[in-house]
Every structure is written in structure tokens, then in C-alpha cells.
Amino acid sequence: MPTSFTKIFAELEAALEAGVILRYGVGGAIGATFYVEAAETEDVDVFIAVDSARGSPLDPFRAVFDYFRNRGAGWQDEHLVIGGWPVHFLPSTGGLVDDALEHARMLEVEGQQVRVLSLEHLAAIAVETKRAKDRIRMHQIWESPELDRQRFGTLIANFGLAERWARWLALLEEEGE
Amino acid sequence: MKTEMKRALQAKRIQRAKSAEKSVAEKLRILERLRDRKTAIRAARAARP
Numbered sequence: 001m002p003t004s005f006t007k008i009f010a011e012l013e014a015a016l017e018a019g020v021i022l023r024y025g026v027g028g029a030i031g032a033t034f035y036v037e038a039a040e041t042e043d044v045d046v047f048i049a050v051d052s053a054r055g056s057p058l059d060p061f062r063a064v065f066d067y068f069r070n071r072g073a074g075w076q077d078e079h080l081v082i083g084g085w086p087v088h089f090l091p092s093t094g095g096l097v098d099d100a101l102e103h104a105r106m107l108e109v110e111g112q113q114v115r116v117l118s119l120e121h122l123a124a125i126a127v128e129t130k131r132a133k134d135r136i137r138m139h140q141i142w143e144s145p146e147l148d149r150q151r152f153g154t155l156i157a158n159f160g161l162a163e164r165w166a167r168w169l170a171l172l173e174e175e176g177e
Numbered sequence: 178m179k180t181e182m183k184r185a186l187q188a189k190r191i192q193r194a195k196s197a198e199k200s201v202a203e204k205l206r207i208l209e210r211l212r213d214r215k216t217a218i219r220a221a222r223a224a225r226p
Contacts, residue, residue: 003202005209029208033201033204033205038208040211042212107201136185175183175186
């Protein structure tokens, strides 16, 4: 039996095809599940880029929300609910997230295609966001053989995260002992 | 904070060893079950007088 995530992924692909969103990439704990072990979460983070000319400049996500609501998405605590999961649409803020969306990987689960941020971008975004849960995730990612450390290092250098990463790496090594 | 982080990491390592062989679909099903369990616990708590 397909998971409820299949419904979310199908809806995202449909929105892309309809031109409601220009790009998307699943990130956060669900994105990381494609590469490392599952980490409990209560929502699905989806980074998106929208066509600003399509909606109001003051409310660029309105067209996106309207699209999903018209297709039966629910609404809870200011978030859309698709397939029973609150879905957080996170706007592309330029820089690293733009690059992450450009290089999102097309993957497949249960016969459904889905675009997922690369593990290296997920790691770099974790460093940029620097929440405690991001640091725990970074431990998982850093120890994963799936991580291309050279590519990750390039992202860190290109997006001005070297100093922050150096501090994190020292903590990771200390905590990982 | 460091002790808490070390404990969390140890738990993660155990979890990682258990889930190393699981497919993405299996991992997503686990997340669904965790979510359903949490929802049921919350509902039960809310129903308490």
C-alpha cells in the first residue's frame, strides 16, 4: 500500500507541470530520509520557487495555496495539509536554496517521481540554518557514505559558510567521540 | 548540552544500525506509523477528564 507521501509527491509534480511552481525540492527530515535513516518529524518541508509575475507581489504564495486548496488540500495552523501531513512551503531565498533547487535530484519511490534536494545541499542548508535539530541531522549526514564531501565543501566555500562550518565540525568531532 | 547531544547521537547510531538496510518506502512508512502513534496519544490525552 502506498504511503501518504506518494500523494504529496504526486501533487508537487502536478503543480510543477501546471506551472504553479517553477521549481521545488523536498528538504528537511523527509528529504534526508532518501539518503540517511528516518528521523521523526511532524511535517514535510518543501522548498519552492514561484513565478512572481503570476501572483500578487505582496502575497506570492497565494496562487500556490489556492491551487492546492482547490485540489482538496486541507488547512491547519496556517499550513496546507496534503495526504494528512502539514506541508511547509519554504520560499527560495536566493543563494544556496536557489542552487539547491537547480540541482534537486529526481528520485522515485513507490513508482512516484519526486524532486529531492541533494544530500550535499541538505547538509549545507543545515549549516546555514544552524538549529539544534539541524546539528543532529548533520551528524547523520556527515557519517553517511552517501555524502560527497568534496561537493559539500565546495558549497560551503561558495556560499560563505566556511567559518560557521569550521565551528560545527569542531563540535561534531568532539560530540562524535 | 554536550551530554544531551551525545545521548541523542548514541540513540541515532542504534537507530541507524537498525534502519541501514531499509528502503526509502519502508522508512517513510515508519514515519507514518510514528506520526499516527503520536496523534493517537495526543487524542487520548485530550479526551482525559
